[in-house]
Amino acid sequence: MLEDLFKVVTARFNGDDNEKEKSADASSVPMFKCPRCSCSCGYEQLEENKWVCPECGYHSRISAKDRIAITCDSGSFIEYDKGMSSLNPIDFPDYEGKISAMQDKTGLCEAVVTGECTIHGERCLIGIMDSHFMMASMGSVVGEKVTRAFERAAEMNLPLILFTASGGARMQEGLVSLMQMAKTSGAAARLSEAGGLYITVLTDPTTGGVTASFASLGDIIIAEPKVLVGFAGRRVIEGTIKQRLPEDFQSAEFMLENGFVDLICDRKNMRRTLAHLIRLHRPSQKMEDMTDGR
Amino acid sequence: MADDMEKTLDITPFDRLQIVRHKNRPTIRDYLPLIFTDFYEFHGDRLFGDDGAILGGVGRFHGMPVTVIAEVKGRDIYENKNSNFAMPHPEGYRKALRLARQAEKFHRPVICFIDTPGAFCGVAAEKRGQGEAIAKNLAEFMTLKTPVISIVLGEGGSGGALALGVCDELAMLENASYSVISPRGFASILWKDATREEEACNIMRITAEDAVALGVAEAIIPEPDGGAHNDPETTAENISEFLAKSLNNKIAKNIDLLLNERYNKFRKIGEFTE
Ligand SMILES: [Zn+2]
Numbered sequence: 378m379l380e381d382l383f384k385v386v387t388a389r390f391n392g393d394d395n396e397k398e399k400s401a402d403a404s405s406v407p408m409f410k411c412p413r414c415s416c417s418c419g420y421e422q423l424e425e426n427k428w429v430c431p432e433c434g435y436h437s438r439i440s441a442k443d444r445i446a447i448t449c450d451s452g453s454f455i456e457y458d459k460g461m462s463s464l465n466p467i468d469f470p471d472y473e474g475k476i477s478a479m480q481d482k483t484g485l486c487e488a489v490v491t492g493e494c495t496i497h498g499e500r501c502l503i504g505i506m507d508s509h510f511m512m513a514s515m516g517s518v519v520g521e522k523v524t525r526a527f528e529r530a531a532e533m534n535l536p537l538i539l540f541t542a543s544g545g546a547r548m549q550e551g552l553v554s555l556m557q558m559a560k561t562s563g564a565a566a567r568l569s570e571a572g573g574l575y576i577t578v579l580t581d582p583t584t585g586g587v588t589a590s591f592a593s594l595g596d597i598i599i600a601e602p603k604v605l606v607g608f609a610g611r612r613v614i615e616g617t618i619k620q621r622l623p624e625d626f627q628s629a630e631f632m633l634e635n636g637f638v639d640l641i642c643d644r645k646n647m648r649r650t651l652a653h654l655i656r657l658h659r660p661s662q663k664m665e666d667m668t669d670g671r
Numbered sequence: 672m673a674d675d676m677e678k679t680l681d682i683t684p685f686d687r688l689q690i691v692r693h694k695n696r697p698t699i700r701d702y703l704p705l706i707f708t709d710f711y712e713f714h715g716d717r718l719f720g721d722d723g724a725i726l727g728g729v730g731r732f733h734g735m736p737v738t739v740i741a742e743v744k745g746r747d748i749y750e751n752k753n754s755n756f757a758m759p760h761p762e763g764y765r766k767a768l769r770l771a772r773q774a775e776k777f778h779r780p781v782i783c784f785i786d787t788p789g790a791f792c793g794v795a796a797e798k799r800g801q802g803e804a805i806a807k808n809l810a811e812f813m814t815l816k817t818p819v820i821s822i823v824l825g826e827g828g829s830g831g832a833l834a835l836g837v838c839d840e841l842a843m844l845e846n847a848s849y850s851v852i853s854p855r856g857f858a859s860i861l862w863k864d865a866t867r868e869e870e871a872c873n874i875m876r877i878t879a880e881d882a883v884a885l886g887v888a889e890a891i892i893p894e895p896d897g898g899a900h901n902d903p904e905t906t907a908e909n910i911s912e913f914l915a916k917s918l919n920n921k922i923a924k925n926i927d928l929l930l931n932e933r934y935n936k937f938r939k940i941g942e943f944t945e
Contacts, residue, residue: 464942466885467876517941524938546829546851548861551876552885555851556940558830559837562809563934570814588802589790589830594810608802608830609792617793627797637800 411435413603427644436601436644438581440483441490441507444540448648449494449503456492458525463487463518467551475511475549485510487518488543491526493535497652501536502526508582512544515586519547520557523591527564527575536574536655541592545585558590565594574658576651579606579629579638593637597654600629600638601647607632684881685872687846688854690898691825697903699726699741699784699824700750705907706914707732707739715766719799722763723753724791725835727770729779733915738774740767740835741784744825758791761804764834768808775817780918783821783835788853790831805834812837813934818921822892822910823847823879839933840917842890843879844906846898849887850877886940890917 408417414433423430427447428437439447445454462480465472480486488510493502504526506513513519523539530537547554568575577595582605589608592598600606607627615622625631632638642650690696703710710730714721727740742759745751767783774781790801812819821838827849843849852860854872859865882888892909895902921929 458945461943461945464944466942467874469874517943521941521943548852548857550942551851552849552882552887553940553942555829555833555849556885556887556937558805559809559813559833560937560940562806563813563837563937566810566814567934569810586830589805590809591806593800593803593806607797608790608805609797613792614794614797622794626794635798635800637803 409437411437429644433603434643435603436581438508438542440509441485441505444505444507445490445494445503447644448505448540448651449496450498454492454494454503456490457529458491458522460486461518461522463516463547463550465549466517466553467549469549469551472549479510483507483510487522488513488515489519489522491522496538496648496655499536499652499655501538501651501655502530502533504537504539506540506542506580506587508542508544511547513542513587514544514547514554515557515561515590516547516550516554517557519543520554520560523561524564527561527568527591530573530575531568531571534573536576536658537568538576538578538651539591539595540578540580541583541587542580543583543585543587543592545587555586558586561591562594565591569594569596574655576654578642578647578651579604579632581605584608584610584627598637598639599642599647599650600632600640601644602629602641604629606638683873684848684875684878685854685869687878688848688872690846690894690900691848693898693900695900696744696825697899697906698744698746699786700743700746701903702784702824702907702910703730703739703741705904706911707737710739713770716762716769718765719762722755722760722766724755724757724759724787725763725767727766732782732911732918735918736777736779737918738770738779738781739784740770740781742787742832742835744786755791757787758789759787759831759834760791760793760796761799761801764790764804764808767835768811771812771815771819775815778817780818780820780922781815782914783819783838784824785821785827785832785835785849786824787828787831788826789828790834805830808834809837813937814930816926816930818918818924818929819933820914820917820921822913823849823882823888828853837933837937839921839929839936840890841882841888842892842913842917843882843888844892844899844910845879845894847879848877849879849882850875886936 409423411430413435416432428439489506491504576597579600707730712728742757743754744757745754819838821836821841823843855868858867858871879891892913899906
């Protein structure tokens with residue numbers, strides 16, 4: 378239980394450009410600037426803090442690689458469908474070029490990484506969306522890999538944990554992108570009918586078509602503190618109502634208050650929480666003293 | 672005939688969008704009495720309230736009891752005020768699901784009519800879980816143990832349309848569109864220029880023919896020359912003809928087979944390499 382010690386993760390934090398800024402002093406080391414509280418800190422300190430803002434506790438965006446490193450038992454992760462890459466279903470101009478540029482930039486084939494692992498020894502299937510790849514928008518590949526994860530969880534009788542993050546639909550795939558919402562939700566429904574455990578962990582930002590599909594369908598929905606979770610874009614709503622929205626609108630805490638999140642869990646407690654929840658859902662566990670004595 | 676063919680070929684997706692947005696475009700309120708008899712509208716989601724953007728109820732189609740669920744475009748300012756310009760709130764989707772479950776219990780097929788610019792984007796909609804409401808419909812309709820037929824009457828806008836679109840067979844009226852986002856939104860997001868709406872519309876592949884080619888729709892229901900507003904009665908007859916054929920086909924199927932086919936219809940959509 379106490380093994381949630383900091384792991385030294387070698388991969389560098391690969392934040393959004395607006396989260397990075399040159400520090401004012403002469404050293405000009407890149408600094409993390411928190412989008413919630415605007416404080417600055419060094420990336421080394423941030424990494425030691427599991428990429429959580431030391432001032433306000435905002436759980437910043439991390440790569441799938443870093444998520445695996447802080448979530449899965451060391452060396453336990455086995456990736457599935459690694460080389461899956463999108464085609465261009467509506468022949469959107471230069472979509473292939475955009476995809477290959479993102480692949481070069483991120484080292485990822487697509488916006489979700491799926492596989493199996495153990496967490497404190499508990500075997501499970503896991504999927505992690507990476508917002509650094511086209512804001513983890515959902516196109517054919519995200520839809521297919523997530524659907525396969527649901528189907529495998531049912532076949533292998535294993536729990537499924539999905540860390541969600543997404544800007545919404547992959548516009549460049551048009552209607553095909555929209556249909557991934559139905560495809561993934563249908564697969565989630567089938568896993569549920571098969572009695573499988575599905576846990577979603579909402580990370581920054583979970584919005585649009587992903588919120589309106591599999592992210593909202595977990596048996597248990599966990600959110601990281603202060604992350605953005607919602608359906609419609611903030612600016613779209615502000616445009617409709619012609620006024621500014623409060624800071625905490627569409628935060629994890631807002632979603633909890635309105636009844637759409639089961640619990641908010643700090644990153645440092647995430648491994649332990651997931652392992653405990655998986656254990657609590659093992660079939661036919663009886664009261665200890667009743668099975669002993671009778 | 673040759674003339675007609677040429678005329679259709681000349682129509683651009685953007686032209687069709689103008690037909691769909693015509694102020695006299697018939698709505699579900701026009702079609703209901705032309706297609707169904709003994710219709711009773713049922714209100715409310717039993718959780719929060721009643722959403723005028725979605726109507727639902729029971730009626731008869733050629734004598735057979737059916738459940739009808741539809742997005743409601745208004746024909747005037749008053750109707751649009753009540754139906755919020757066919758942009759549902761979560762309680763609308765939850766009403767739809769409640770009535771779909773009722774249909775399942777009483778072994779009636781469900782007929783959905785899609786006609787929306789999209790789910791409403793607002794503070795109350797977020798507070799009451801717009802995302803969750805749509806997600807729940809997608810999941811529950813996929814496993815609903817009764818036939819579901821959906822028809823896009825006009826605009827099929829994004830997740831707000833798909834929430835009534837998980838079905839055994841999807842038909843589109845000839846000029847109807849189905850898209851991940853409005854052409855305006857598409858231009859604005861991808862090109863940062865909303866004025867390129869027409870260009871976006873013409874490359875997005877949102878027409879009935881595109882939907883069939885992409886495996887999203889199975890049928891196209893013809894409209895009279897110039898669009899449905901020129902002859903709502905004939906359009907209603909065409910819708911009825913499609914429904915009769917489709918319902919006969921789906922009702923005859925074993926329910927497990929039907930559900931597998933429904934799942935696979937969506938399961939196979941997507942283009943990728945491995
Ligand atoms: Zn902060």
